[in-house]
Amino acid sequence: MTAVLPATLAAVDLDRTLIYSAAAAGDTAGLEVVEFLDGAPLSHATPASWELLAELAGRALLVPVTTRTVAQYERVRLPVVPRYALCGNGGVLLADGVRDPGWDDWAAGVAGRAAPLPELLGLLGAVAGQPWVRTVRAAEDLFCYLVAHARDAIPAGWLADTAAAASAAGATLSVQGRKVYLVPAGLSKAAGLLRLRRLLAGEGPAPRLLCAGDSLLDAPMLLAADAAVRPAHGELHEQGWTGARVAVTAATGAAAGEEIVRWLIARA
Structure with a gap:
């Protein structure tokens, strides 16, 4: 794991952070469909944000961190295939698309509390x-x-x-x-992400951590990051939530997703 570890790990939530339903997007005109369900468009993103996400993946270790199940995550058409993805709110690790059984054991123990x-x-x-x-x-x-x-x-x-x-x-x-x-409570995106970072680093220095997310389930992850960003919408925004190292986008909806990717690239 440690041989290919880059200097920066970019952990990004999906729904209402990178991808948006028609209701959450604000306006789907000109947006790219990035997920279908039963043949119908389900999630969208700006074309620029999808192109930029591939650029981000070239500069940092891009790790999607989502509450989605594995099946729900696999419906999303990403511009690159991330080497690692955390699904199930940090409870499932996909490594090169394959579920890690050791991680399942860890998650079951945490959830059992x-x-x-x-x-x-x-x-x-x-x-x-x-x-x-x-x-x-x-x-x-x-x-x-x-x-x-x-x-x-x-x-x-x-x-x-x-x-x-x-x-x-x-x-x-x-x-x-x-x-x-x-x-x-113990099964969090933050716990899963920090565990992954420790495993990747091994005995070496941990990579710098950048995070993005919009919900209460993302908050601990944002606070654990070296720098983080959230959109100016969603659960955290509605509660007026912030953190010392947490930036807030100027845009809302799908445009905020593009702004988030640009923000991450600028710091990766």
Whole structure:
């Protein structure tokens, strides 16, 4: 691992950071479709951001860090194939596209410090029959999430009560668009990313860490970075969240994704 380690590791969230649904993009005119689901366009990016992402991959070790499952991640058409990718909120490592079983063991141990997955799933499943709920699912046997028909339809009172119950169960609640995630507190993008950086470095110096993300699940990763950037939209922006080494884009929507890639290139 250490023989090809570059000086900089660029860890980047995908949804609402690099890629955008039609609703989150702001305007899909002129955008490139980078993900299809059942033959229909699902995620978009500016053509420039996709070209620049290939440039970034030539300057730094580009590591996508996403809450997506492996199957969901593999739907995204990246301009380069990253050597490493962290899926499942840091709970799954893909190395050259192959799942690392040793990493699975580590993640299972970390997730086991929270309440059992069926208990967390039950917090979401209790409202599965409500008209505002589209689906409730488990992901990678590590965490679970709810998909609502619309973000505005999610009851604020239910969110507050579920966040409190999740915290008591050793989990974190995060709202990303129409999705509500319940993730064991120890299973984080930051924990996975820092573990990967240690393994890559071995006995040598750790690479400089640049990070980008938009959600509460990204916050620890942004704070752990040597320098980080978040878009001027999303869960963190709505909460007015910031950090000493965290920049904020001027743009929103898909244009922010392009600004983020340019920001990373300038520092890689």
